[in-house]
Structures are given as C-alpha cells and as structure tokens.
Amino acid sequence: MEKNISFSRSQAEYIENIAAIMRIRARGEKPLAMVHTYGCQQNVADGEKIKGLLSEMGFSFTEDVEEADLVLYNTCAIREHAEDRVFGNVGALKNVKRRHPSLLIALCGCMMEQEHVAERIRKSYPFVNLVFGTHVIHRFPELLHQALVDGKRVFSRGNEEEDAVIVEGLPVYRDGSTKAWVTVMYGCDNFCSYCVVPYVRGRERSREPEAILEEFKSLVDAGYKDITLLGQNVNSYGKGLKRPITFAGLLRMLDQVPGEYRIRFMTSHPKDASKELLDTMAEGKHICHHLHLPFQSGNDRVLKVMNRRYTREKYLELIRYAREKMPDISLTSDVIVGFPGETEEEFCDTLSLVEEVGFTSLFTFIFSPRKGTVAEKMDDPVTPEEKSARFKRLCDLQESIAAKRCSSMVGTLQRVLVEEKNSKTGLLTGRTEGNIVVDFEGSDQLIGSFATVEITTARNWILGGVLRED
Template sequence: MSRKKVNIVTLGCSKNEVDSELMQGILDKRSFEYVNEPEEANIIIVNTCGFIEAAKEESIDTILSMAQYKVGGNCEGLILAGCMAQRYSKELLEELPEVDAVIGTGNIKYLNAVLEGINKGERIISTDNINSEYLERIDREVTSPVAYVRISEGCDNLCTYCIIPQIRGRHRSRRIEDIVEEASDLAEKGVREIILIAQNTSDYGIDLYDEYKLGYLLDRLNSVEGVELIRLLYVYPDNINDELIDSIKRNKKVAKYLDIPLQHASDRILKLMNRRTTRMEITDTITKLRSKLPGLILRTTFIVGFPGETEEDFNELCNFVEEVRFDKLGVFAYSREESTPAFSLPNQIDDAIKEQRRERIMELQMKISEELMSNKVGNFYDVMIEEFAEEGLYVGRSYMDSPEIDGVFYVKSNRELELGEIVKAQAVEFLEYDLIGELRDESC
C-alpha cells in the first residue's frame, strides 16, 4: 500500500516552526511521506497562529486556501495545529466542515494516531494536554544552517494582554543535557547558528533547578563543536542577572545580541500590563548591559494603544525610545483578546489612534536606525551567506541581525560564495535597516 503524502504549512512565530519540524520528525515513515508542496499532499496540516487578531485572520485565510485542495486537488484530510487550533478547537471544527481534525499545542505527539483516525473517516479534537513535556530526541528535519532551539515551553508571567499561558500552559524548562544533545545533533546536520527561544528565555531553569540557569546553559552550548553562533531571543528584563551577563561576555560563540521584549516605558501602563519591571529598573539593566558588553545589539518590542494609555504615557514611551536608542525595534498596536484581563479594562483606545501611535514610534526609530547604521560603515563583520542575489552579490547576516525580523548584510564578492559560508566583509554603505559590504581581500 502506498504511503499517504503529508505537507505542513507553518504560520506565526519560530516556536511554531519548531513544532512543525517536530511533527515532521515523528511522522510514521511506514505510512506517511512528507512532501514540500501542499498541492502534492493527501493530508495538509496548517500550523496556526492565534496570538493577535491579525494572526488569526491570516490563519483563517490560509485554512480556507488549503481547503481548496480538497475540492480540486489531492487533499483528503485537513488538520489544524498550533495556537489558534488550541484556542478555538470546537468552534473551528463546527464552523469549518472542511477541517477533519484539530491538534492542540501539547498534543502533537499524537499526530500519527490522528492521521490514522482521519483515514478511517473520524473527525478528531485532541487538545487536552497543554502542559505536556517537550518531545525529546526527535530527528528534526533541517535544511538551513540556522535552527531554532526551544529551551522551555509555556509561561508563568500572566501579562494581562496575553493569551499564551492559556494555550501553551505553565512554564516548563527542558533539561540542560537534552538541549545540548539537540544542539550537537543539529550541528552534525550542518547547522552553524542556533537561536534559543521560549516564551521567556530568562526564566530558564527556575522550575527545574530552583535557580535561573540560562548563563550556565550558554556555557555548555558554547562547547558544542560545529556551532559557530548562539543567539538569544525573548529575554525578559526581570531576570537578566550578573551571571547571565558574564556568561554572554566570556562565551565567544554567544552573539552580543539580545532581544528584550519591554512592551512599554510608562510605569502606570507597565503595572496595568502586569509587567514585573519599572522604567528605572529597565534603564539600569540596559546601562549595565551596554557597559559590560561592548558592541551589544539590543532589540525590543513595544505595544501602543493599551487600554488607558494617555498621551502622557505615550509621550513617555517616545522619550524612552529617543533616550535609549535601540538598535532594533518593533511596535504592535494593542490587540484586544477575549479571555485576557485587559479585554475588560476601561478606556479602550480607538484603532486609528493606535495606528497613529505605532507609526510615530516607527518614524522615531527609522531616524535612530539610520544614524546607528551610518556608524557601522568602515567596520568589518563576520557574515553568514544565506542567499544568492545576483551575479557578484549575496545576502547574509552578521551577529547584529536575527533572521526574518531584522535586516540583512549584502555582500559584494568577485569569487563564488557558498550558502552557509561565513566570510569577513567590510561595511561600505548603509540603508535604513541593512548594510552593504565587500569581501575582505584575504591576502591583506
């Protein structure tokens, strides 16, 4: 009997990307074959995102698009996975007759059973285990020199705007030995940069070891042969301690790059958000980081238009952005999500005002970014080549840029470069968020 062909369409963040790779890895190869294109597939899995309204809309559009393959294509079964599937499992199955099964965020280990079930004509909901343990020792399929490594799952922060604890569960750290083993396996497959992710990476270890262990984890990962760069995302400011900073400083493979989601700078709004830091504490942390880690690249994200945000609160945020001068910055307009405490807060902000405030912050950041980028011209950087652009021109990234969310480093070269190769390039021009460089003459 021929194997059924399966395709996974991934939406949302890097955590979903890891989940998709895990699902691909646990497929029973005797019964199922993974294919790269949905039009080839007998079964399509849409790994959805449901964090904010725009993400939910994208997920619905994608589901409906994939459902067309059941009408005029090879598709016999449509499965929904991921955050929106967890959050709205019953509604999705009731309102979308094209959908055959829903798998929640903690139930992907049951994928093969679900696949067998829909082959028998069953409609399945499997969403009852959001606090499940991470799937260890799965042979992840990776084709890039860059891979995400999830060091924990879930979140205990309970920010008032966030639905994540309800769909990803409580905070659960993975064992250090398991993370190091996964990094080693990825390195053997050609991965040169690993990006550590979680809902909150700075909380790593506290539940498992009764102490924050992110710094120690970096020490262990720094010794993994084949890994050239280790990048940290989602490092909440609460638990950036001296041990972590010292670990980043002493471990040469750890990028001097931190993604620190701050969300606001007004103490009043931070309190309404149930964030655990004040503006003064945040400022002190950033000052210490920049003092101890020369060349550090700081990325952050903010939410504008949170319920009750006054012009005074917003102006305080603008002043903070101008004062700190982040290297990278993203801004989201507050999304009012049912089942969160902020949904019921008074003084909800009009969407038009939210967008005006978002644009104003981005205009401020554009000017800051141009000034910071101009200061990088003339400097040399190690750049990982990721894409061929045109004859003599390649697209890559230095330690200053995380894939997909930051800029790129264009490299001019008279010789042919290999994808995944790390070269030394001198920045000669700058754009708003990107650099253009030339390959250094190795004979110099």
C-alpha cells in the first residue's frame, strides 16, 4: 500500500552541511551546477525537483560544463538511442574531470534504476561520484553529502518500501514562468511488452487530490498560464486512494480554480480513457481541447502482442466521441514502427489509422528493444532497412496531413499563449490551445499572456499570424 510522506527534516541538515562545504570549495562564490535532463515531461518535472534541492544547497545553474562544480545528468531509459547518448556524454566528462579534479559528477533518472546500467557505470566510469534512481530523489541531499564527505562513490536505488512512497513538499526550481508541470501520479501497472517504465518507475501511485490542488493553486497565483498534469497513465489516477476519485473528477476540481490559465494532461492510455473524461474536457472552462492519446499500432494483432489491451475499433470509437463533443479538438499520438514481426499489411493498418484520424502531430519511433521487457526476446524478422523505409513512409504521410490541418486554420482566430521572442526572426512565438506553434509580430510585453491571433500562413506544423484586438 502506498503512503504519502513529507520531505524529511533530516534532509535539511544535509542541505545545510552541503551548502557550507560547497561555499568553501567555491572559495566564497556561489557553487555552480550543470543539470541536464533527457526524455519525457515526467523526467523534466523530476529535474525541476533536483534543481530545487540544489538551489536550497546554495547552487546556481550554468550551461557551461567547464565552470560547473557539479554536473548532473537526469537520464532516460525509454530507447536505446537515448541511453547511448547518455553514455557518450558521460564518457566525455572524463577529460573535464581531468582538468577539474574537484568536479562532482552525478547520474540519476530511469536509466540508473536498472542494475545493468549501474554496474556498467561502476566498472567503466570510475570518475562518476554519485548514481541514484528515480525512487530516491528525496534523499539526494543525503546521498550527495555521503559522496562529498566520505569521498566514496555512492550508488542508490529504491527498495520495495521506497518504491511505494510519494514524497510531498520537495522544493521545485521551475525553468519557465509560463508553463509548469504538476505530477499527479507516479509509476505504471500496464506492462506494455516493449516498455521499461514499470520496471524503473514502479507501481502506480496517486498523489492526494488536496496536495495537487494546493500546488496547482500556487502555480495559478504565481502567474503560470499553461499547467500540464503529468502521469505515465493519468487515466488510472485515483486508484488506491482512500477516498476514490477519477482523473475526470480531479480535472473538474482543478478547473474550478479561478484565474486565466490552461490545463493540459499527459499521458492518457486508450484502454482507460473514458467518455467521462472526454465530457469533462468538453465542459471545462480551462481544459484544453487537446488530447495526446498514444495508439502505437493500427493493427489488432500487433496491439495484442504489445499488451495494449484495446483494439483499433475501440481507439477509433474514442476519437469519434471526442470529435463529436469537441469538433475543434487537436489530437496527437505516439506510434511505434517495426514492432517485432510487424508485417507490411499490419504496418498499412497503422498508415490507414493515421489517415482516418488526421492527427495534428505524431511522435513516431522505430521499435527499440529494452532489456528485461517481454518484447526484447521476441523474434524480429523485419530488417532495419525495412523498418527505416516504413518509418519514412509514416513520417511523409503525417507531414502531408499536418500541412493540410494547419492550412485549414488559415483565416481563423486563435487564442495564443505567448511564450517567447524568437531571437533569430524577432517574432513572438506562442501556442494555440491545440499546442500548435504560432509566430507573429508583437510587443515583448505580451510574453506570458494570452493574445488573439488571426492565422494568415501555414508552413507544415508552424502557423504565422497577425495580432488582433480581443
């Protein structure tokens, strides 16, 4: 049974001690940390907590590895390519450490929850000081203190008890002032046959709605305008809580908070996405008409071996219902090409589903075998060349669909949240409710607020527009 606990006071002592030690090591200057996060939004949210802890320890942040006192990579295990990149970047730190022997190197995130990765770091990267997994972020000060004071290499992953814990009250250092992430649940119970997440992030556990509401209100009060609720499978939110609540119920509760802001959420699983959720989106005041609903494959046999537990028809039924309730809905999705044994006909089912739905954008991936998953051991007669060719066909199709969808928006008025000024073009850049990028001319003062923009041009998935009075 999961339990929610508060960030421990014992960590406060470590924080103070580290701050004192680092002040001396940095000769009275503020110590600098370079933190780089790989992977999904959940990892980004974790990275903001790690930066929050570092900030409490007196660190400022830098992008320059040469001036850093501490380098931390918050890693992602979802694909082989992402792991290779991490190993490459960690390897490159060897020379930096040679030049700056006092540099502290820490690695955390999903990769570090895997024993074989920790073992490889232990053996082949002796210059890494600290390795810790996703379940022990709340003990980061203690672990860093150990590495600093004992001078030994520290390796820590969660134990069974820690894997079931939710720690509230961790400090957060948010990178932006317009967009913010709020984790509503952790872990995943689905065990899709290709996915490593249930092994590295543990079982599903939900935060208490009151804790989420409090964090959410503080973000709205602080002026955040685009708040994304995060979970590996948000539609399972609430299961296991003493007072049961559905994800739709949570959305309705947050939607009542007064203010000018948008709510997004990710990721939804089609097997758990309900009509109640779609009705709530349609009726909400602040909930974006944007649904990220990964379908992964358009073929029922492939979906079965992926252990996705829905059919193509069930997926399409959800889409039809969503469109009926929200004709303006923007749909995005994830899809895997070249799952072991996928035939040409089965791949064509994926193409036809993409055509039928007409997604605004797609995150397309070639299957990547992950150690310890069921799919890792599946026979895979499809050649890499064939997989790449299919991948290209899918991307070409999606590009033409996205271009048509964007062109159809020319002439419409869109409510755009202005995020920043593009330093190259000098144009303001913002996003529509459907999460499509819009460039337009305007004053810097609009950054961080909503503007009404008439769409005048469409280039693939980027729109251009002209500012209009509300």
